[in-house]
Amino acid sequence: MRPIPTLLTLALAAAFGGFTATAINAHLDNRASAATLGTVVPTTAALPAAVAGQAVPSLAPMLEQAMPAVVSVNTKQVVRVRNPYFDDPFFRRLFPQVPQERINESLGSGVIIDAARGYVLTNHHVVENADDVQVTLADGRTVKAEFLGSDRDTDIALIRIPADKLTALPLGNSDQLRVGDFVVAIGNPFGFSQTVTSGIVSAVGRSGIRGLGYQNFIQTDASINPGNSGGALVNLNGQLIGINTASYNPQGSMAGNIGLGLAIPSNLARDVVEQLITKGVVVRGTLGVETQNLTPQIAQGLGLEEARGALVTRVLAGSGAAAAGVKAGDVVTAINGQRVDSAQALHNFEGLSTVGRTVDLEVRRDGKPLQLKATLKEQPRAVVGDTLDPRLTGATFVDLPESLRQAGINGVLVSEVARGSRAAQSGLAGGDVILAASSGAFTDLAGWRASFSQRPPQLVLSILRGGSQRGQLMMR
Template sequence: MRPLPTLLTLSLAAAFGGFAASGIHALLDNPAQAASVPAASVLPAAASLPASVAGQPLPSLAPMLEKTMPAVVSINTKQVVRVRNPFFDDPVFRRLFPQVPAERINESLGSGVIIDAAKGYVLTNHHVIDNADDVQVTLADGRSFSAEFLGSDADTDVALIRIPAEGLTAITLANSDQLKVGDFVVAIGNPFGFSQTVTSGIVSAVGRSGIRGLGYQNFIQTDASINPGNSGGALVNLSGQLVGINTASFNPQGSMAGNIGLGLAIPANLARSVVEQLLAHGEVIRGTLGVETQNLTPQLANALGLEETRGALITRVLPGSGAADAGLQPGDVVLSANGQRIANAAALHNIEGLQAVGSRLSLEIRRDGKPLTLRATLHEQLRQLSGESLDPRLGGARFIELPEATRQAGLSGVLVAEVARGSRAETSGLARGDVLLASSAGEFNDLAGLRASFKRKPPQLVLRILRGNRRGDLVMR
């Protein structure tokens, strides 16, 4: 095997992974010391804002926040992690050191938003509760409840939990599609473990995407400070309506560099759509066009008669797909979808992933240098495949799509979710966690492409895989 080329990644300070509770102690190592004031000294009068200007009272966010802040909660998660130490298998070691723990507990803090007071629904980020063994929700009034997990979607970083509580305050979800650059917004959460902290700013951008290391992206960008522990908290408008769920702060220098006014939030409309699917199906079922695409090069753009090097070049249309039904063809270049500009292949994939099954996309394309508009209905995205359905030599293996964050980092292929013991796939060396990059059956980028590539089974089946940070080839027998 040869080393995997290093992928360029961006540091996402703020929210991902929650905020380790132990980190707060480091911030408090040097408490301020009170200084005595000589009795004879005279303190200057404290400066204060006037109560009014030109007869008008100064505006304040306080009345809105009094109604809104009770809907924002603190989330504490615990995960039991088994400590892997070969000495624990030695009975002599265990007798000599009986107090050495065989497991540890990881704790993290985040935030959440109550969206249904009667049912106790709390909206938060997937990464806040991911792999948690225990989730405790603390309300603004100090009450604490153990939460029930209802569902989550890692690819949009949205999760839904429920608490058995009465007398809750919920927040109303706004129509985030109406949000405009320059609108004032307020972020509410529990940064660094401090409860109920408010920061304010404006909407810096909408529809932000193209950030490596994240999933499907349609972020609200704001200069309101979003710090560790704010994950899952509320981004509200001046009416106290939820316009977004705080999820990350972009900072190339890392979280210790401080906030630099690049906060990201998941739009309320996207969160609402995910919640509806989680309640209906327990998971998110996405739509897909059924195409494979690539980015344009200046040479390709010139050969296709395009004025600029942008768009998604269709290289393959899968049979029976929404794209095939709409008349899309290899060689078409998609320039926009439902009015959204398509810069590259990843942008089209991102728009697809944010749509539900049955959604319609109006596609502006160029075919042979001429403009054309086609309308396609998205079919259900394939979610898993058994190896036996592709080829007997893959018997015992189960394949799923790569996490979207991995795709955004530049990798394509499918993930091996499971390999049964004693199966043909295991005998040939395939293992859980391997990423299939290519095969002798044909090229593919995802599950649908993998299935289509096995229309004709090759005499010799060779898989190109990625295991950890190494690539290699497996001959399947």
């Protein structure tokens, strides 16, 4: 397998990782000084002059209500500079002025969604690993924010600010969006505060973008650039219908906007926020199946006219799919009326669903259509190694970040390995990705656990380390 692909096709203009102020890039250095500007950048709304003979009113009255709810989010992270000379006391005594730490800063945007509680919605990648988060309000006040929780796989984070006289944006119903609806993006691109761009909804339910998490994006041609991360996408009624998260540009993030902006739907954000407030974490539902894509040869052998759908290769015992009667060899072609074209599409639907949700499955079995109803159950969040095999004692396993899975990597992630444990003595380390094992086939954490129904005489792991180094470990 080739190394994990670099996300060259993504201009993470509101990019994952935020708008990094310390990047070694002259362009970013220029924008760092621009971040202090308090002026509003004028833009021309992409609206027709008239509709049905009636002049289109200005967006200004709506924006006067909406813009105070959009804030600037500045984060700082203390990063230790890795240099082997710093481990030498003699070197440190000779050069005490050499910094052993540096501070990374990034700039993004956020949206106040609850004025009374001070809740601010932003992107996970804006506040990820931050040691300090400061929020600057539209009126110029700067306050320290409290981190409440986040979900990496949907790129949603919730923070709280202790401030009064706040303005919040009401959440609209993103399910009602149609292609062609006018929308307005509000944020702080390139450090320019309170910038407004306008456009239309170019697509809804956009997915299949490599390197991002669970995907159900609103696509818009409203300009979204670095620093817009976490900002608001609003409709003409001033309702929040999306959280701006990224833009797509094959030429790279600094090539400029080309009208392919992506926003997280407000309904998805609402579900994530509710779980973060009530549970502190996001718990996802799963059918409990392992699937693969169809090839033309497999489709022909199953009596299908086209190679479309998710072929079920294993049904996990005790799962919602097992209770519904799903069998290995079934092909899932639709779920809740939504087309399923691939195994990834089915996995993406599961990842955006909550525990306890009942869904209608359209299945082809032996070439014939079949309707089944299944209830999604909770996904395991982590598995401790000694519950699987004594040779894995000391290791903890979790599902891969969805961004890696979208990039074409399957397996499980070693989240940590206890020092001196049996797993550590065999060479397993935190951060390793286990791609395959002699215990049996698996694609995710649930399959990894199921593969140990019978312990193998020899346990050999195929791992990916550091994003590119492949190898095998014999667990003893």
